[in-house]
Each structure stands twice: as C-alpha cells, then as structure tokens.
Amino acid sequence: MIYTLEGHELKHAAEEMLLTLLPTAALTRADTADGAEGDWCRSCLTERDGEAVGRAVASVGGVVRESERRAPCAGLSPLEHKRVQTELVKMSIYDAVAPALAQPPVWGSLTGVRPAKLARGLIERGMSRGEAAACLRERYYVSPARTALTIRAAATAMELDKCIGPDDISLYVGIPFCPSRCYYCSFVSATTAQSGHLIEPYLDTLCREIAETAALVREAGKRVQSVYIGGGTPTTLNEAQLARLLDTLAQNFDFSRLREYTVEAGRPDTVTPGKLRALRAAGVDRVSINPQSMDDKVLAAIGRRHTAQDVLRAYDEARQAGFRAVNMDLIAGLTGDTAETFARTVDTLIGLAPENITVHTLAIKRGADLTDKAAAAARRETVAHMLDNAAHALQAAGYGPYYLYRQKFMAGGFENVGWCRPDTECFYNVAMMEELQTILSLGAGGVSKRVDRDTGWIERSNNPKYPLEYIRAADRLAAGKRKILLPGQ
Ligand code: SF4
Structure with missing residues (x-):
C-alpha cells in the first residue's frame, strides 16, 4: 500500500494503524498517491483557530472512502498536543479503512500494548466502570468481549495498586x-x-x-x-x-x-x-x-x-x-x-x-x-x-x-x-x-x-x-x- 502524509510527520502512528487494519500490507511512503495502482491512503492534518483536523482518504480494493475527525488543541502542553494529533491521525485512518474489512479488528482502533491502562486512566479521571466500557466500545470500537476483559483487568490493577x-x-x-x-x-x-x-x-x-x-x-x-x-x-x-x-x-x-x-x-x-x-x-x-x-x-x-x-x-x-x-x-x-x-x-x-x-x-x-x-x-x-x-x-x-x-x-x-x-x-x-x-x-x-x-x-x-x-x-x-x-x- 502506498501512503502519504500531509501536514504532519506522524509516520509511526499512521503505519501502526494501517498495519493494525491491514497486517499483510507492505507499506511504502510516497510523496503523492496520484496514479497509484492498488491500495493507497492519504493522511492529512491541519490546525486552525484552536482546532486540529485529521483527514484520511483511502482506496482499498478499489473503493475510495474519506473520513474526518476534529479536536480542540488550543492551550495544550506539547505532550498533550502531540497526543491529540496522534489520535486524530490514527482515528481518521481507521474510519477510512475499517469499513473495507470483512471483519473489524476485535480491539477496534486501539494499537497500544496496555489497553487496561487506558481504561484505568478513564476511571481514575472520573468515569464509572460502565462509562469507561462505553467509551472503549463507542469511541475506540473495541468489541464487547475485549471491553469486558479490559475492565476486569483494570479493576484488578486498581485493587492491587492499593x-x-x-x-x-x-x-x-x-x-x-x-x-x-x-x-x-x-x-x-x-x-x-x-x-x-x-x-x-x-x-x-x-x-x-x-x-x-x-x-x-x-x-x-x-x-x-x-x-x-x-x-x-x-x-x-x-x-x-x-x-x-x-x-x-x-x-x-x-x-x-x-x-x-x-x-x-x-x-x-x-x-x-x-x-x-x-x-x-x-x-x-x-x-x-x-x-x-x-x-x-x-x-x-x-x-x-x-x-x-x-x-x-x-x-x-x-x-x-x-x-x-x-x-x-x-x-x-x-x-x-x-x-x-x-x-x-x-x-x-x-x-x-x-x-x-x-x-x-x-x-x-x-x-x-x-x-x-x-x-x-x-x-x-x-x-x-x-x-x-x-x-x-x-x-x-x-x-x-x-x-x-x-x-x-x-x-x-x-x-x-x-x-x-x-x-x-x-x-x-x-x-x-x-x-x-x-x-x-x-x-x-x-x-x-x-x-x-x-x-x-x-x-x-x-x-x-x-x-x-x-x-x-x-x-x-x-x-x-x-x-x-x-x-x-
Ligand atoms: S525463551 Fe521461551 S520461547 Fe524462547 S526458546 Fe526459550 S523457552 Fe522457547
């Protein structure tokens, strides 16, 4: 698959998401996807008036899909700003590519090693376990079975942490x-x-x-x-x-x-x-x-x-x-x-x-x-x-x-x-x-x-x-x- 990055250099994030969705793809970064034969994906990131916008256009199996995600980014620390940008790049690629798959990944758009740590963070920031579970399912598209596993693991960690x-x-x-x-x-x-x-x-x-x-x-x-x-x-x-x-x-x-x-x-x-x-x-x-x-x-x-x-x-x-x-x-x-x-x-x-x-x-x-x-x-x-x-x-x-x-x-x-x-x-x-x-x-x-x-x-x-x-x-x-x-x- 040919992919391009426009307005950002978050190559690792883009590749990680593409390989999560298309594990057998051989990825090649190019300056343009114009005229590409086979599958391709364009990932773009722009910022204006305190808002970051991630866009992706992907052609998989000859069908072209587009997606867009937005998030506020004014006044963030450099670390938090990078986190928002990374999430926008990943999620926009997910939205453009996942509909082409026969089966969505059981972990949805999550690419990290420690899903329970993410769930623990949501709970520690004030969500109930039910709300954290809903967030995993609805925001990151994690399957119900994996969501249940994650919440159990997060609960065990919170207990042992004491x-x-x-x-x-x-x-x-x-x-x-x-x-x-x-x-x-x-x-x-x-x-x-x-x-x-x-x-x-x-x-x-x-x-x-x-x-x-x-x-x-x-x-x-x-x-x-x-x-x-x-x-x-x-x-x-x-x-x-x-x-x-x-x-x-x-x-x-x-x-x-x-x-x-x-x-x-x-x-x-x-x-x-x-x-x-x-x-x-x-x-x-x-x-x-x-x-x-x-x-x-x-x-x-x-x-x-x-x-x-x-x-x-x-x-x-x-x-x-x-x-x-x-x-x-x-x-x-x-x-x-x-x-x-x-x-x-x-x-x-x-x-x-x-x-x-x-x-x-x-x-x-x-x-x-x-x-x-x-x-x-x-x-x-x-x-x-x-x-x-x-x-x-x-x-x-x-x-x-x-x-x-x-x-x-x-x-x-x-x-x-x-x-x-x-x-x-x-x-x-x-x-x-x-x-x-x-x-x-x-x-x-x-x-x-x-x-x-x-x-x-x-x-x-x-x-x-x-x-x-x-x-x-x-x-x-x-x-x-x-x-x-x-x-x-
Ligand atoms: S580390 Fe484990 S998997 Fe690797 S050779 Fe040893 S026993 Fe086998």
Whole structure:
C-alpha cells in the first residue's frame, strides 16, 4: 500500500494503524498517491483557530472512502498536543479503512500494548466502570468481549495498586538461556549448545549486578515487594548455579516484606526435583511451567524437546514441592495446532487445576516475511475460535482474567490474557504490565523503569541486550540503576 502524509510527520502512528487494519500490507511512503495502482491512503492534518483536523482518504480494493475527525488543541502542553494529533491521525485512518474489512479488528482502533491502562486512566479521571466500557466500545470500537476483559483487568490493577507503598519496588532477574530454541521464539535467548560456555561468566556479572543494585536499593530506602526470575528459562541453570543465584539474591536484598517470588521453570525438560526443592527453600512460592501445547505433534513442530507427559511429570513435581501457585502458559495459533487440539490442551490444563493459566496468541516475529504474515492472517478465524473457546472453558471452571497485554504483530491482532482462580493473581505481572511501580531489571536485556506514581512519568534504563555484551558491560551496570533509584545524584 502506498501512503502519504500531509501536514504532519506522524509516520509511526499512521503505519501502526494501517498495519493494525491491514497486517499483510507492505507499506511504502510516497510523496503523492496520484496514479497509484492498488491500495493507497492519504493522511492529512491541519490546525486552525484552536482546532486540529485529521483527514484520511483511502482506496482499498478499489473503493475510495474519506473520513474526518476534529479536536480542540488550543492551550495544550506539547505532550498533550502531540497526543491529540496522534489520535486524530490514527482515528481518521481507521474510519477510512475499517469499513473495507470483512471483519473489524476485535480491539477496534486501539494499537497500544496496555489497553487496561487506558481504561484505568478513564476511571481514575472520573468515569464509572460502565462509562469507561462505553467509551472503549463507542469511541475506540473495541468489541464487547475485549471491553469486558479490559475492565476486569483494570479493576484488578486498581485493587492491587492499593497495596503498593511509595517505597515499594519489584525486581526482575533475567536468565537468557534455554536448552533449545523454539521456532516461534522472539526473545533474546541463547541455547546452551551455542552459548553454554557463557553461563558461568554471565552469572558472575549478574551476581555483581545484584550486589551493587541491592546497595543502591538500601541507599534509596526502597523495599522489595516482589521478585520475578524469568528468561529464557531460568531452570536451564544447573542446581549449583541456581543455588548460587538464589543465595546471592537472599544475601543481598531484604526479602522480609516480599509478597511474591516467582521463577519461570518454563521448559519441563529443565525441571528436576532438586531444583524445585532449592527454589522452595529460597522462598520461591510461584513457578511457571509452560507446556504451550499438550499435543505431542505440535510440540515437535515448534521445536520443543519435550512431550506432554514431561509437562505432567514437572507439574506433579512442582505440586509435591509445595508451591503456593503454579502458572501454565499456552499459545494459540501454533503451527499444526487446530481448534480441537487447542481445546483439548485447555481442558487438560484445567483438569490439572493450576492457580494461573496464561493464554498467549502467537506473535509474528519481527521481520517476518509477507508469506508468514499472510499465513497468520489466514489463521485469524481459527485463532479467534481458540481464544473464545478457551475463555468460555476457563470461566466455566472458575478462572477470571486478571491481566492482559498485546504485542505488535500478534496473529489476528489479538492479545495475551492471564487467567487465575480467585485471589491468586500474580502481583508482579500486574505491577509490571500496568506500570504500577518501579521495577528494576537485572541481567541481559533488562529494562528498568522508574514509575512516578503521582504523575505517571516513566524513566527507563536498559541493560545490554545479549549475554556477551552484558558481561562486557559489567562495570557500567550500576550507573543505570543509580539513575533509576537515585535520580539527580
Ligand atoms: S523457552 Fe521461551 S525463551 Fe526459550 S526458546 Fe522457547 S520461547 Fe524462547
């Protein structure tokens, strides 16, 4: 699709909306759409007498449609002014293109990662939950089912937010190693076959970062409220390495006020009774065992080197170890999975009765080619069925949605939803996704965020992305944490 921008340079906003509506489109910006063959879109923005006007004209499938949106813009702060302009560009494109689609996107015109944060903002600015729901449906065209999910997630976040004091923070620790690489993986994670030699030096750097960060946390007078060790697959570490990591954390941080301690034991082929005992002994009370599918053919097709039986064994061992909560992750839309096999997977997991089940939608890898995008688009209906059926089955079994997020390039433009049995929400997931509190991220790829709870302002500090870069940056890691914890020093 050819697109043009007139009177503005909000390229990202325009492209984001076009790709939300037409995920398989190859976008090319041009100076003019005159004479363009195939689909095209013109996005214009003008301002006069304190009013901003967004206009879009789009030709999709040979049918030309126009739209116009207006909003007052006088006296706004630069940030608010940009927000109004961005919304006008996006909404005018949505209005011009969406009528051409066989099915409107379930998330309507929303392109953001955190829909519940938007809903929370509406409620905090004075709307009732019913009014916020009406706003999502009528202003942003969000489907009724997604609106209900969003309002539930927003309500959970508002409830958990009450438990966060001004000095409470959470910790994330990343272990970016896995026993093998899943075909769909979009994380920075190295296989032990390729990068196993980096694990020990990585741990050396991580333990140093833990000690230095803990000293800064003490200096800043902060308290750790939750810990989440993720990856990668943290249980890729052997028992001695895992014990070293857990001991280093316990020796350096004060965990006396911890309300939750999660470790991802995602791949059952890395889980042993000895590792689970070490986790429990360190105070870990929540683990995540992630089958993704309970169909052996699907597991083989996606490059997981384990079977459904291995998942059952790991789950049983986790139960015997006595964790307060176990989460299990699933992915809808995997290669070779059907609505029927996915439904069987959901039923099997419900039968196990973990406290949390997280239903993800396959995200198309960044840089995927058009063939992959087209294949994902073709599976949209199947994925929609998978998600709807899973939601019904989970609700019937007593699970409720407690947090949700979207990723760019998800199959069909859907979402990831964390489901839980009553009162078993994962605090960290909500705090992190809803940006409720400051989170320090240790390890390669860690993004620490200082959240100003009064203004909502967020300051970020990124660790190097890859293990080797991270190891080489050992001397510089503390500076990023200081910026987050002790700004202005
Ligand atoms: S287990 Fe997770 S992080 Fe590791 S390769 Fe698979 S998808 Fe990626």
